[in-house]
Amino acid sequence: MQIRDLPHADPGVPDVRSGTRFLVWLGRQQLGGQVKSTLWGLLHHLGIAGLPFGVGIAVQSVVDRDGGRLALAGALLALCGAAIAVGDVMLHRTAVTNWITASARVQQLLSRKTAELGSVLTRRVAAGEVVAVSTGDVEKIGWFVEALSRFLAGAVVLVVICAGLLFYEPALGVVVAVGIPVLALSVLPLLPRATRRADIQREKAGKATELASDTVAGLRVLRGIGGEDLFLGRYRAASQEVRKAAVRSARMWALISATQVVLPGILLIVVVAYGTRLASEGRITVGALVTVYSAVALTYHPLRNFEEIAMAFSFSRPSAKRAARVLALARTTTTTAARDEDRKATGDLYDPLTGLRAPAGLLTAVVCGDPDVAGRLADRLGGHPAEPDERHTSVLLGGVPLDELPLATARTVVLVQDKDPVLLSGTLRELLDVPSSGAVLPEDALAAAQCGDVLDALAQASVDTEGDPMRTRITERGRSLSGGQRQRLALARSLVTDPEVLVLDEPTSAVDSHTESRVADGIARLRAGGTTVVLASSPLILDRADRVVLVDDGQAVAVGTHRELLAREPRYRAVVTRETDEETAAAAHRTDGIEALEGETA
Structure with missing residues (x-):
């Protein structure tokens, strides 16, 4: 896999x-890249490991005044230098490729999920954790794949x-063969505390x-109530x-690094002595x-890889x-043995x-x-139960469970607009x-959502679009618009899709009563x-349902x-008209009295 193939x-x-x-699965997906990187790493490290033998041969040839062996040592050192240069360059290229392709794979998996x-994702996982996983965590996972x-x-x-x-000089080789494993494993006792x-x-x-994500998302509200300093603190x-x-x-980690420096130094002193x-x-x-001294000195580099991994x-x-x-x-824990792709999802929407x-x-x-509760119900009606105990029962559309439909089909027939819709940057x-x-x-959708004032505002904000509001750019999340304007534009977008079933969660909570009345007429x-x-408690909408x-x-x-x-229904009046408990009880008493009187008259 090459970067250009991403x-x-x-x-x-x-x-x-x-x-x-x-991590193991991710490594298996990039087995070819790992093998190539390991082979180039072997060439690089073997080139380094060959240097001591070349130096040892050169020193001994000088002592013995052997010109032929000195030339052989020079050729060996040149070959090792070439191996180090080529291996280092290619190791870096392949390792970084493994890092980038692994990170891209994780990013694609997260995007697909x-x-x-x-929108149910942030109901099950904190927004801050989602941000951490998709940014810093992806890099750390890629780092492990690269270092492996x-x-x-x-x-x-x-x-x-x-x-x-051991083969070249057994007397000193035994000391090195015992000391190197000790050095490689010396950091293990420190890892649990460091982790x-x-x-x-x-x-x-x-x-x-x-906290930062939530503060930025609610910055407008914080400024309105003067809570900026509190959240800043x-x-x-x-x-x-x-x-x-x-x-x-x-x-x-500094202690671990120091251990990886001090212990090889001690081994080197023992070998020299x-x-x-x-x-x-x-x-x-x-x-x-x-030769032995140089070999032990050069083990520092591969030993650093143990610390890195x-x-x-x-x-x-x-x-x-x-x-x-x-x-x-x-999306749901319900599974089906078979799916009938020809089943038509149309009819009544029912939540068992x-x-x-x-x-x-x-x-x-x-x-x-x-x-x-209204927000969770809206998610359920869209086929996304938010709570674990809700996933054993699926919402039915025309008798067909939504979780038995392919995801693309389910989203075509049912569209949910939550109470805080997001507007992406771009033109209208x-x-x-x-x-x-x-x-x-x-x-027609803009007219039904009563977006006339939004179009006028966009036309006035137009710089190089000849006053055409449809070509005026909307800032990220529609921050240049008021809450009511953003809400109505999102409603217009939902109306344009014209799905089989449209679920709206408080679509007019940020507009005044006059506009709300006209929006309700437009939706109907x-x-x-x-x-x-429509999940709402406004009488203006309820009266048109x-x-x-x-x-x-x-x-x-x-x-x-x-x-x-x-x-x-007293409970209905309590929600819609905001009656107090005493008023609700009195109304219930009057209702019971009227029903009793009607019964006696009958």
């Missing part, structure tokens, strides 16, 4: 049972050096990122906690002593665990969990006392250029004959028109 045609199905399994789950081939090459070379020294400190640092960094405190945790983590004694006794030659695994394993947790999220039914072709309004024409049936024109007019579900359903304590408890429910 993105991957198919990133594959990851093993998300654990972070370690995910985000597209599959939609260098570590394998370094480990093989250390084995070769130890075996070569714990690194985990604490990442946890605090994730919380700080989430909280973020400053959180960032200081991250700094302290990072310093504590860095101290452990023992080798000098052997040379003075005439048991080894000066050239052999120089330990750090990379310690940092990437929690990152892989978080990524695996996100990738393990499913709450008992809510939205008849086909009608405008159904749903009243919930809790806005959070691009905003409304979405997959649709083609039956609703953008002009444009969606005539289509199945529409064909039927109204009251959901209380997670169950549909009353059905009727707005005026019928006002007359006979």
Whole structure:
């Protein structure tokens, strides 16, 4: 796999049972790249390992005044230099390629999962964690994939050096063969504490990122209530906690690095002391002593790969665990043995969990006392249950479970607009250029959503578009517009799609009552004959609905028109008219009295 071949045609199905399994799966997907990188690493390290033998031969040839062997040593050193240069360049190229392609694979997997789950993702996983996984965690996972081939090459070379020294000079080779494994494994006792400190640092960094994300998202509200300084202080405190945790983590890694420097130095001193004694006794030659000394000195480089792989695994394993947790999220846990692709998803929308039914072709309004319950219900109606205990029952459309439909089909027939829709940057024409049936024109959708003042504002803000609001650019998330203007543009976008079922969660919560009344008329007019579900508590919308359903304590408890429910259902009046408990009890008492009187009259 080359960088020019990105993105991957198919990133594959990851093993998300654990972070370690995910890393193993990721490594298997790039087996070819790892093999190439390891081979180039072997060439690089073997070139380095060959230098001591060339130097030893050269020194001994000078001592023996042997010109032929000196020329041979020069040729060997030149060959080792070429191997080091070529191997180093190609090792870097292939290792970085492994890093980038692995990161791209993880990014594609996360993007695919985000597209599959939609807005439900942030209900199951904190927004800060999603940001951390898609940015810093991806880089750490890629780092481990990159470092793996260098570590394998370094480990093989250390084995070769130890075996070569045992064969070349057994007396000193034994010391090296015993000391090198000790050096390689010396960092293991320090890793658990270093890993714990690194985990604490990442946890605090994730919380700080989430706090920053939430603060930026609510900046307009914070300015309105004067809470900027309060949240700034909280973020400053959180960032200081991250700094302290990072310093504590860095101290452990500094200790590990120091260990990797001090212990090889001690081994080198032992080799030199023992080798000098052997040379003075005439048991080894000066050239052999120089060879062994040089070989031990050059083991520092491959030994650093052991430290790097330990750090990379310690940092990437929690990152892989978080990524695996996100990738393990499913649209639903319900499975079917077979799917009939020809099944037509049309008809009534029915939720067996709450008992809510939205008849086909009608405008159904749903009243919930809790806005959070309304938001979860909207997600369920779109085929995305937010709570684990809700996933055993799927919403039915015309008797067909939504989770049995292919995701693309389910999203074509059911569209959910939540209470805080997002507007992407671009022109207004691009905003409304979405997959649709083609039956609703953008002009009609804008008119139904009462976007006249939005079009005027965009026309006035136009710089080089000749006053055409459709060509005026909208800033990211529509920050240049008011909340009501953003809400109405999002509604227009939803109306343009003209889905089989349109679910709207509080589509007019940010507009005034006069505009809300006209928007309600526009929705009813444009969606005539289509199945529409509006979750709202505004009488202006409820009065225009064909039927109204009251959901209380997670169950549909009353059905009727707005005026019928006002007359006979105290719980409905409490939500819609904001009656107090005393007023609701009095109304219920009056209703019971009237019913009793009617019974006596009958």
